Amino acid sequence: MLEHFNLNLINKNDVLVLSISGGVDSMVLLDIFLKFKDSYHLSLHVAHIDHQKRESSSEDANFVKQVAEKNNLPFYLYELDNHTNDNFHDYAHQERYDFLVRVARQCKANKIVLAHHLDDLAETIMMRLVRGSSFEGYQGILEKIYYKGFDIIRPLLNIDKDTISKYQENNQILYREDESNLKDDYTRNRYRHQLMPFLKEENPKFLEKIKQFSNYQSMSYQLINDLSSQYIRSLDFSKDFVLIDINEFNQLHEIIQIDSIKKIINHLTDNQLELSFTNLKDIIYLSKQDKAHISFEIPNQIYVDKSYDKILFRTYKNQLNNFNLEINDFGQYKINNEYQVYISKKLDKNYDYIYKLCYNILDLVFPLTIRNRQSGDRLDIHVGTKKLKDFFIDKKIPLELRDQLPLLVDHKNEILFIPGLYQKNTEGLEKIYIHFKKIKY
Numbered sequence: 001m002l003e004h005f006n007l008n009l010i011n012k013n014d015v016l017v018l019s020i021s022g023g024v025d026s027m028v029l030l031d032i033f034l035k036f037k038d039s040y041h042l043s044l045h046v047a048h049i050d051h052q053k054r055e056s057s058s059e060d061a062n063f064v065k066q067v068a069e070k071n072n073l074p075f076y077l078y079e080l081d082n083h084t085n086d087n088f089h090d091y092a093h094q095e096r097y098d099f100l101v102r103v104a105r106q107c108k109a110n111k112i113v114l115a116h117h118l119d120d121l122a123e124t125i126m127m128r129l130v131r132g133s134s135f136e137g138y139q140g141i142l143e144k145i146y147y148k149g150f151d152i153i154r155p156l157l158n159i160d161k162d163t164i165s166k167y168q169e170n171n172q173i174l175y176r177e178d179e180s181n182l183k184d185d186y187t188r189n190r191y192r193h194q195l196m197p198f199l200k201e202e203n204p205k206f207l208e209k210i211k212q213f214s215n216y217q218s219m220s221y222q223l224i225n226d227l228s229s230q231y232i233r234s235l236d237f238s239k240d241f242v243l244i245d246i247n248e249f250n251q252l253h254e255i256i257q258i259d260s261i262k263k264i265i266n267h268l269t270d271n272q273l274e275l276s277f278t279n280l281k282d283i284i285y286l287s288k289q290d291k292a293h294i295s296f297e298i299p300n301q302i303y304v305d306k307s308y309d310k311i312l313f314r315t316y317k318n319q320l321n322n323f324n325l326e327i328n329d330f331g332q333y334k335i336n337n338e339y340q341v342y343i344s345k346k347l348d349k350n351y352d353y354i355y356k357l358c359y360n361i362l363d364l365v366f367p368l369t370i371r372n373r374q375s376g377d378r379l380d381i382h383v384g385t386k387k388l389k390d391f392f393i394d395k396k397i398p399l400e401l402r403d404q405l406p407l408l409v410d411h412k413n414e415i416l417f418i419p420g421l422y423q424k425n426t427e428g429l430e431k432i433y434i435h436f437k438k439i440k441y
Contacts, residue, residue: 001159001167005032009144009153015043015109017076019100020068022048022060022176026115027067028164029156031173033113034071047076047103049096053180060176067174076103089186101148109150116141116154119161122210123191126199132277134262135224135255139217140210160207227252228259236438237267238338241314243401246287249311257284265302268315273301286311293399307398314400321403324371330432334439335370335406339419342435343368351435353419355408358428365432368416369409373402379415380424388415395421408434 010016018033020026033044046068050061061077068075078099080092100112125140143157156164168175184190199206231252235244242264249257258280265273275283275298282296286306296304305312323336333341342348359365377388392402408417416424419436 001163002032002035004159004163006143006153006155006158007036009155010036010040010042010111013041013043014111015045015107017045017047017100017104017107017109017112019096019112019114020046020048020064021115021178022064023115023178023181024168024173024175025117025156025161025164027173027175028168029113029115030067031171032155043107043109045074045076045103045107045109047100048078049092049099050077050079051092052080054178056176056179060178063174063176074107076106097147100152101150104150111151111153112147114152114154115156117156117159117161117164118207118211119192119196121157121214122199122207123188123196125210125214126191126195127187134277135217135259136221136262139221140214142218158211224255224259227256228263231256231260232263235264237440238438240268240316241312242268243398244311244313246306246309246311250287254284257287264313268302268313273298275302283311305398305400307400308396310396310398310401312398312400322372323406324369327368327370328366333370336404338404338439339406340437340439341370341406342437343432344435345432347433348435351437353417353436355417355423355434355436356426356431357416357434358426358431360428360430362430364411367411368434369411369413370406371409372404373407377407377415379422391422397421406436 016033018026018030020030030046033042036042037044046064048061048064050057052058061079065075065077078095080095103109104112121140125138128137128140141154141157143154145152167173180186181189184193203209231248234248235242244264249260252260261280261283262275265275279296279298283304286294286296286304289306291306292308294306301315303314303317305314321336325333325335327333327341327343330343330345333343335341342351347354357365373388378385379388379391397405405418405421407415409415414424415422416426417434
């Protein structure tokens with residue numbers, strides 16, 4: 001069995017947090033690491049979470065604690081005391097990972113180790129195929145992921161449950177049996193007890209084939225992820241909205257479009273919203289339409305608006321958020337949490353947009369004002385003036401962005417500058433620079 005244990009996931013002098021439930025899988029995992037502890041100079045820390053869903057769960061915690069103490073390993077316990085959550089499994093999953101991260105930070109570990117094995121991988125993939133998932137999700141469980149500053153590794157993932165059980169028997173490893181695993185109350189247990197035996201009987205190499213499927217999916221998704229990440233890096237990300245160019249977006253392969261949308265939504269919702277495949281297709285549908293304005297929304301979660309040749313993703317329902325900042329001196333300012341503004345006599349090329357204001361008498365320059373548009377705003381276009389509204393239409397600026405764009409105006413309320421769109425020529429022997437930079441999130 002040890003030949004299939006993935007030692008490539010660990011390095012000498014690693015500080016590891018082992019998630020040990022007390023079941024056969026995690027106890028075998030602990031036994032293997034104890035065998036490699038000295039030769040690899042490993043520092044091992046045992047973490048256990050008591051879900052307190054069974055009367056015997058405290059006995060499991062005491063058992064793991066005793067094993068840790070017997071082997072002179074630090075022991076960390078977290079007792080989950082909130083059982084009222086509607087989706088306990090999702091809640092417990094998140095609590096478990098956050099606990100392991102806290103322990104890793106406390107003991108200055110560099111990796112967290114979990115005991116998932118090949119049967120777990122197969123069950124996960126089959127459950128996702130039946131329930132539905134993303135291209136990324138169909139990979140199943142990965143041997144190594146990065147989470148909140150730590151590598152989470154699963155060195156048993158290439159080993160099936162039967163092999164782990166034989167190792168336990170041959171090495172007489174003590175463990176605790178969770179009686180809830182014997183019941184079919186939970187979805188995973190039904191797959192484990194009913195579907196998996198059937199599939200293994202149909203093809204004795206089923207686990208080998210499912211691992212092959214997972215590898216194919218992982219290799220494919222790596223390519224998809226590389227291409228979508230490359231596209232995402234070209235976008236302007238704000239705290240609560242992202243704007244994309246439809247012409248550029250439509251040149252992407254559809255699977256890259258789907259993954260890019262997922263990344264945008266994850267950014268805006270902090271990974272709290274999972275769109276269905278139908279949702280994703282509906283958003284892509286917007287980019288194919290000739291209508292100037294068309295929208296898609298999941299109320300109170302995400303709003304997507306196609307306007308001319310742009311698509312705007314945002315987390316808020318469109319509403320006017322007026323801002324008006326009067327500036328009377330040089331210095332740095334922040335506009336509506338979207339732009340950083342720096343006014344100086346010296347040019348700073350580190351800013352996204354720069355306006356050179358020429359003058360003869362400084363007292364006639366200030367105050368300057370940065371505000372959003374107002375009714376009646378017009379622009380100087382050399383041969384007269386033009387309504388700002390008509391200018392935005394000509395430039396195909398999405399409706400949802402027009403009220404958010406900062407306008408630099410002088411003391412006569414004349415528009416001098418709109419970052420990336422318009423600047424008025426001024427005259428004079430002296431000059432100052434008004435720098436604008438998008439605040440990155």
